[in-house]
Amino acid sequence: MSTSTISPNISADEFQALEQKVLRAVEIVKREREARAAAEAEVATLREQLAEQQSLAAMTETELTTLTKERETVRHRVEKMLQQMDELL
Numbered sequence: 001m002s003t004s005t006i007s008p009n010i011s012a013d014e015f016q017a018l019e020q021k022v023l024r025a026v027e028i029v030k031r032e033r034e035a036r037a038a039a040e041a042e043v044a045t046l047r048e049q050l051a052e053q054q055s056l057a058a059m060t061e062t063e064l065t066t067l068t069k070e071r072e073t074v075r076h077r078v079e080k081m082l083q084q085m086d087e088l089l
Helices: 012-088
Strands: none
16 A cells, blocks of 8 residues: 655645635635525526416416307307398398
């Protein structure tokens, strides 16, 4: 089994460079977490909006079906009245 030795002598410049890299990494992680939180909040908002739109679409479809049935009923009544008028003439 081989062992490697780590030099305990690290220059001040190397330590500062390492410290800067760690600080940059911490900042990157911090920004990414904030971005993720913002994205998750936006996703939640968009899901709520989608649910509202789907509900509105369902209500509109129901209303359209009702209006179509009413139109057919009126059309049949008008046809029946026209037939009755034709019979009178």
